[in-house]
Amino acid sequence: MSNTSISHNSTRALGTQPGDTAAIAPPREPWRDWLALALLMFPVLLVAVDNTALTFALSSIARSLDASGIQLLWIVDTYPLVLAGLLVAMGSLGDRIGRRRLLFIGSTGFAAVSTVTAFAPSAEWLIAGRAGLGFFGAMLMPSTLSLIRNIFPQPNRRRLAVAIWAAGFSGGAALGPIFGGWLVENFWWGAILLVAVPIILPLLALGPLLVPESRDPHPGRVDVPSVLLSLLVMVPVVYGIKEVATHGLAPAPLAITAGGLLMGYVFVRRQRALMQGGGNAPLLDISLFSNSVFSTAITANVLALFSFNGFILFLAQHLQLLEGQSPSESGVALVPALIATVVSGLLVVPLVRKVRPGFVVAGGLLLSAAGYCLVAFGNHNNGPALLLAALLVLCLGVGSAETISNDLILGAVPAEKSGAAAAISETGYEIGSLLGTAVLGSILTASYQHNLRLPAGVAETAPAGATAQAAETLAGAIELANTLPGPLGAAVTAAARTAFDSGVHVTAAITMVLMAGTAVLAAVVLRKVPKAK
DSSP: OOHHHHHHHHHHHTSOOTTOHHHHSOOOOHHHHHHHHHHHHHHHHHHHHHHHHGGGGHHHHHHHHTOOHHHHHHHHHHHHHHHHHHHHHHHHHHHHHOHHHHHHHHHHHHHHHHHHHHTOSSHHHHHHHHHHHHHHHHHHHHHHHHHHHHHOOSHHHHHHHHHHHHHHHHHHHHHHHHHHHHHHHHSOTHHHHHTHHHHHHHHHHHHHHHSOOOOOSSOOOOOHHHHHHHHHHHHHHHHHHHHHHHHOSOHHHHHHHHHHHHHHHHHHHHHHHHHHSSSSOOSSOGGGGGSHHHHHHHHHHHHHHHHHHHHHHHHHHIIIIISOOOHHHHHHHHHHHHHHHHHHHHHHHHHTTTSOHHHHHHHHHHHHHHHHHHHHHSOOSSOSHHHHHHHHHHHHHHHHHHHHHHHHHHHTSOGGGHHHHHHHHHHHHHHHHHHHHHHHHHHHHHHHHHHOOOOTTHHHHSOTTHHHHHHHOHHHHHHHHHHSOHHHHHHHHHHHHHHHHHHHHHHHHHHHHHHHHHHHHHHHHTTTSOOOO
């Protein structure tokens, strides 16, 4: 790409463009804009909390609904599968019918389905309810981010608004397990779902007065085949990645993922054909990816979530299985680092007035690499302090990189396409999270299995099948150790710790190099983006 083209994209990334609906809209009092943002935070918190809170209720659900292991898996997986599959379609729909209208439809539907699902009489009912929540949840996140793009056309105010949006998402994800565990302990699992009603009421009551409507003035006709193709892309890919993360590189999930990628090729071909001819409008403007600022910011977003979720994967196992912490205790241990994500996201807003945004994104990614460096070359045998410190460094990087990359994503596209851009950003969140779990989890598991050396005498003493389970996962090894006599059990735990730590070192070294490389990419490609004014 020429320097002229890059400069043009850079100018677009942090300013308004000719023809933006937000740029020509009548000015509003600033207090109305910030109150609108406060209302938009309610659905953001709702989706973030709902995505993680139910995990700690699974044992209660299993007892209450007599759910099988497969049903419990689908109770967890149905929501993100449907959510990820519909994000692009819903983002485009919001551009067409109005983002505020779609937000209100999604909020009303989410609250209604949550209420019904909270009293589910069977596991099948709960799974269907989770699918409904995914359907309406897909309307919420792209709508909130695209509305922010249009409510705050001025780059500096928009950047702060995006930082607050990201802070709400991170805070909700952190609160989910803690809040969910408290509700289950004091009420019942359905209370987690009922919380949606009071959270969403302020938006429905005050939103029509404070949140302005925005839409693409020339949307074109919806292309139904593209909507179906987007589902055939995202659902198999997300499902395949989750299966790989759970069961390893088996042929079935790899084939499912490959099928989704093939549908992705068909989807892209159709979008290009629709852009060249008349008839229906493309569901996704593929030309957005030709903007180097947009595509690089998306890449930074995906890999920031990749690094974060991969870290949480092995840290949670370390805290609960090797340090003996309960799920709620380990959740509380993560809170300082997650607060750091929020704080760093807010602090970088004024920083980009003195430092080019591309260098801020690159610096955040380098901090993520530094966090993994501490893990790759550190000693994990002296308690969790080192790993928690490394997570703190990583979260400082993720918070700063995410905030600025999201702002670059929104600023790099015309305002009328902000729904589609927000949907792509949200899809990147989902894919990055899943890839972090699947890819790094697979590397960690493979390394653990390769390096595990159980002490002599275990096979003769262990219950039937326990040795095989210990050879597959750390959880299996700790469970085996708890069934053995003291010295032998301690030897199994030590062997499992050594094998697991070796896998963590390998995984951390790979991710450190990946994040450092991405930081260089961001610094080079985004170096022309000017400082904020």
